[in-house]
Amino acid sequence: MNRQQFHRAAAAALLGLATLASAWAQDAYPSKPVNMVVPFPPGGVADVVGRPVAEAMARHLNQSVVVVNRAGAGGGIGMAQVAKAAPDGYTVLMALSSLVVLPEADRILQRAPMFEINQLIPIARMTADPTVLVMRADSPWKTYADFVAHARANPGRVTFGSSGNYGTMHVPMEQLKAATNTFMLHVPYTGAGPAIVGLLGGQVDAIATGPASAVQHIKGGRLRALAHWGEGRLALLPDVPSFKELGVNIGYSQWAGLFAPAGTPPAVVDKLREAARAAVRDERTIQTMTSAGTQFQYQDAAEFDAFVKADAAAMKAVVQRIGKVN
Incomplete structure (x- = not known):
């Protein structure tokens, strides 16, 4: 074997080792606590949903899922943090529907968006409640x-x-x-x-x-x-009419969903999807959510991805109609 052949063989061996190491790391995921960023202070919808979901996911993953509140800029600071985080599955986001509004709002205000929606991968929708x-x-x-x-x-x-x-x-x-x-x-x-x-x-x-x-x-x-802002009457508040019932043709749904940074390995995404699916089926978590005044309206990754894209298009038109606000 000449020197050139030796270098090629060594490079191939190193590549193989790196591939094996990457596969092993994904198989071992999660080997340390996962941070779930909630981009608002405690007490809001994302926090109310995020905490019981994090506990249930932790039970499924056999690893801690730690809720980290990163508030500011209408949720943009925490969302941007996750959008720019390492795509290794150890930083995830429990976002609200403002996720699809903020980048367009930044453009209307003639400033660089803090993040773009395509920097995040939808994992699962958890709730979708009318405001x-x-x-x-x-x-x-x-x-x-x-x-x-x-x-x-x-x-x-x-x-x-x-x-x-x-x-x-x-x-x-x-x-x-x-x-x-x-x-x-x-x-x-x-x-x-x-x-x-x-x-x-x-x-x-x-x-x-x-x-x-x-x-x-x-x-x-x-x-x-x-x-x-929903349709019909709400089971939790049956005496409260919708705006449409009152003759005001407006509607708005506040959803909460789990995201990971774009580029997260598919094997890791699948484990997060499985953990999210387990959370919405967990009886303890269902009871906690019901007591808090909401219910799961789960969508898996593919369905949620289509939902996010449709909502982003609809909200872009709404934000452009609103224009600049203070």
Whole structure:
């Protein structure tokens, strides 16, 4: 064997060893704790969904799945962190539907997007709940008609909180403003949890949020729901009409789903899919979610990927219609 042949053989051997090492690493996954980034503070929908799902996935994977709250920029900071993370399966994202809005919002604001949707791989959709219009139980508005009449008569005097500009609590309120020709003052917070605290504390008059964030406060008599952005009546809130029932043609669904960085090996993605599927079938987790005011509406990776693409196209049109906001 001459020197050139030797080098070729050595290179082939090293490549084979590297391939074996990579395959072994994927087979051994996860060999250390997995971080699940929730891009909002505790108390919001992503956190309410993420924590029980993380616990159930950990039981399936026989490895810790640690929830890490990375709030800021309407969820964009945490989403960007995962989009740019190493694609090894040890950093995953529990995102909300604002994921498909924020890149387009950045473009409208003429700034570089913090991340792009194609930097993330959909693993599984967990929930998809219609947003609910909520205010304090001691507010003067007993019905949606009371609320919108006051907003029309007092431009800029009614305030609403959100999880951040163009987030899942902001976009539906902009839809409502446009549909009713009202001007309400937007007060952005760092997440749904702080926005609900602001509502309870009297800092804002109303919020649009998922049922999981508000149902316990509604049942406890602290908050009142006037309408929702879904279809028909909600099982959890059967007395609350939809906007369409009230003659306002708007709709919005706040979904939560699991993502991994693009480039994550297929074998690792499959293990994450299996763990997510096990979580939605786990009786303990189902009970926790039901108690929190939501239910699983699971989609596996392929179906969820198609859902995300369709929602991104629909929300792009909504955000462009909203335009620049403060």
